[in-house]
Amino acid sequence: MFAIRGAGVVGLWQALILARRGHKVTLCERSPGPFMHGCSLYAGVMLAPNCEKESAELIVRDLGRRGLALWRDAYPGAIANGTLVVALQRDRAELDRFARMTEGHERLSPTELAAIEPALIDRFAGALYFPQEGHLSPEPALHFLLEQAQAAGAHVRFGDGEYPPDVDLVIDCRGLAAKDQLSNLRGVRGERIVVKSREVNLARPVRLLHPRFPLYVVPWGNGVYMIGATVIESEEAGPITLRSALDLLSAAYALDPAFAEAEIVLQGAGARPAFPDNRPRIMVGRRYIYVNGLYRHGFLLAPVLAELMAAHIETGAVDPEVFVADSC
Numbered sequence: 494m495f496a497i498r499g500a501g502v503v504g505l506w507q508a509l510i511l512a513r514r515g516h517k518v519t520l521c522e523r524s525p526g527p528f529m530h531g532c533s534l535y536a537g538v539m540l541a542p543n544c545e546k547e548s549a550e551l552i553v554r555d556l557g558r559r560g561l562a563l564w565r566d567a568y569p570g571a572i573a574n575g576t577l578v579v580a581l582q583r584d585r586a587e588l589d590r591f592a593r594m595t596e597g598h599e600r601l602s603p604t605e606l607a608a609i610e611p612a613l614i615d616r617f618a619g620a621l622y623f624p625q626e627g628h629l630s631p632e633p634a635l636h637f638l639l640e641q642a643q644a645a646g647a648h649v650r651f652g653d654g655e656y657p658p659d660v661d662l663v664i665d666c667r668g669l670a671a672k673d674q675l676s677n678l679r680g681v682r683g684e685r686i687v688v689k690s691r692e693v694n695l696a697r698p699v700r701l702l703h704p705r706f707p708l709y710v711v712p713w714g715n716g717v718y719m720i721g722a723t724v725i726e727s728e729e730a731g732p733i734t735l736r737s738a739l740d741l742l743s744a745a746y747a748l749d750p751a752f753a754e755a756e757i758v759l760q761g762a763g764a765r766p767a768f769p770d771n772r773p774r775i776m777v778g779r780r781y782i783y784v785n786g787l788y789r790h791g792f793l794l795a796p797v798l799a800e801l802m803a804a805h806i807e808t809g810a811v812d813p814e815v816f817v818a819d820s821c
């Protein structure tokens with residue numbers, strides 16, 4: 494029997510894959526109900542392994558491609574409309590730089606851009622289109638994972654930070670809360686605003702490149718858009734600052750002036766769990782394993798790490814890119 498600690502996106506995927514493979518699993522979440530604390534509810538969610546190569550380690554692209562495929566197979570709400578990356582005329586060089594750093598994109602002229610995303614007509618120097626990418630809205634996706642894990646036989650306990658003492662293995666997916674045992678884990682604050690608008694009409698995530706505050710917008714459906722996100726070396730979650738709100742909202746307005754009439758429905762910041770090199774890790778100790786440090790890519794990578802963990806449990810397989818011995 495396995496105990497999984499923490500029902501964020503990482504713990505939920507672990508529970509789902511292990512339960513579906515016939516393992517006996519108890520998922521223990523400290524909060525009294527689902528998704529009340531932790532980072533996962535703040536995510537975009539872009540499933541963008543090719544775009545992420547601009548700033549992330551290669552491992553994120555490589556594992557991320559598999560993660561994207563797993564989401565598409567498992568979750569009907571994963572939308573596969575690709576990603577657009579745009580820059581204003583004056584920031585054209587940013588688009589060239591992004592193109593050099595990434596792969597899997599097509600260069601679109603302003604006319605081609607308007608053909609697939611009519612709201613972006615006449616304001617941009619063209620775009621990069623990453624057709625192989627996807628996105629989803631975090632809350633329904635997390636509920637889906639929870640329901641599916643329970644349907645597959647996982648036992649879920651809320652309001653309980655403890656785990657049964659007689660388990661064969663504990664899988665610790667507590668995100669930043671595992672800092673009490675992992676001293677090199679840190680939080681990276683991500684602020685975001687969620688708006689609702691009848692005027693804005695975007696079908697896919699759009700990243701606006703800007704030398705000072707790059708931003709992205711993710712359509713969550715029914716006129717709701719997530720505008721994100723800052724990347725600040727701080728563990729503070731909670732309300733966002735006025736400065737970040739100004740940056741995020743000005744950039745959204747530059748992307749599409751129709752945002753001016755949008756209603757702000759949510760704001761807040763989550764603290765992304767990250768190791769010093771921003772790489773995800775599975776840290777294997779005796780009967781206790783940590784899965785953590787998924788940083789800006791927790792949704793993208795969680796299904797792959799769950800698959801790797803299941804293979805490890807069943808065959809002893811160890812992917813040296815991800816697995817490390819736990820010396821805590």
Ligand SMILES: Cc1cc2nc3c(=O)[nH]c(=O)nc-3n(C[C@H](O)[C@H](O)[C@H](O)COP(=O)(O)OP(=O)(O)OC[C@H]3O[C@@H](n4cnc5c(N)ncnc54)[C@H](O)[C@@H]3O)c2cc1C
Binds near residue numbers: 499500501523790
């Ligand atoms: C603004 C923002 C935008 C993002 N956008 C994206 C994106 O577009 N794509 C992407 O892939 N990723 C994105 N991320 C990153 C992603 O959200 C994180 O990597 C991911 O949520 C980390 O998940 P986790 O399960 O490790 O941690 P968490 O979501 O923090 O979950 C940890 C859980 O453990 C529980 N817990 C704590 N202590 C205990 C205990 N003692 N016992 C039991 N349970 C406990 C907590 O209550 C919580 O539910 C974004 C993050 C932010 C902040």
